[in-house]
Amino acid sequence: MTISLAWDAVLMWRSRQQWLHRPAEAADPVAVVERLAGVQAQVTSAAEQAVAARQPEPGSGPGGEDVRAALREQRLVKTWAARGTLHLLEARQAPAHLALIGAARTWEKGSWQKTFVTVAQMEKLAAAAHEALDGRVLTREQLTTAVVEHAGAPDLAEHLASGWGTVLKPLAWQGVLVHGPSADDRRVTFTRPDTFVPGWTGLPDPAEAARVVIPAYLGAYGPASAATFDQWLCRGASRKAALRQWFAGLLADGVLAEVDVEGERLFARAEDLEALEGARDFDDVRLLPAFDQFVLGPGTADARVVPPEHRAQVSRAAGWISPVVAYRGRVAGVWDGAEVTLFDERVPRAGIEAEQRRLKVI
Structure with a gap:
């Protein structure tokens, strides 16, 4: 039986999956990178800020030095990955990411x-x-x-x-x-x-790689279509027959399930169905750095996450992705230091000010 979901619930579930609720216990930077299926690192400081944005309190968890230490210890790998951009990848999962992107040839x-x-x-x-x-x-x-x-x-x-x-x-x-x-x-x-890299296994067969990367993606940005996943992975360049086979195999094996989200048939991890049906509200405001996975995972063309009329303020010239205000699973504005431009005036001002104090920009 296919379950039916509302987008509001899905987007708030995603926020928690991406650790925007900031779990009470500080997370290792490798765990954050793994949870997000990679962190874009074209700008090193933005990648470090993305990890820090998911920690309980400033200074309570990994900072930039912790990310750099994980790279030195080869627990994280930096290389060109999704969409041909530099990413931090969890070292054990990196071969699968590279193999799946490379399959597009x-x-x-x-x-x-x-x-x-x-x-x-x-x-x-x-x-x-x-x-x-x-x-x-x-x-x-x-x-x-x-x-x-x-x-x-x-x-x-x-x-x-x-x-x-x-x-x-x-x-x-x-x-x-x-x-x-x-x-x-x-x-x-x-x-x-x-x-x-210690324990490097070499690149797996693409079909095997898909069994790692597709569930990892859907665990943070699902439910989603195969086309949305492919845009995230390699700008839609995957061979379509192979893409269909990857998803069909995971569906047949019970790893994935189809869900209905307001009339759209999408894929989710089977293990997430119960949590998706019982998704809790998430009303906290988050000021996220440039190039954050909150935006890059679904892509700026996703009108449910990025308001189309404000897309140009989020996705700017030369591939720059602005720092964003995240509220209830959507991009509700952009910010630069103490200056905040809201797209949605319902965003609580107290929440913005709390984030600004956290980031020491006021």
């Missing part, structure tokens, strides 16, 4: 090859990087030099040196490289996960 598309490098060149790059990074940590410049020399292809240097890392991303999705510890001068470094 976006670098094999004709338009990509015409703009960047051919499949043959990518194979050379992968082999050269695999050898260059064996037990080593190299800066981008050092990696570029080593790869160009090994591959005998000086024309690749410009692509490798690009600050956007476009040509390096497919290497990450094939398990060839991850980010290493920062160099002494704070330059970005790269290394091989199998010689750097």
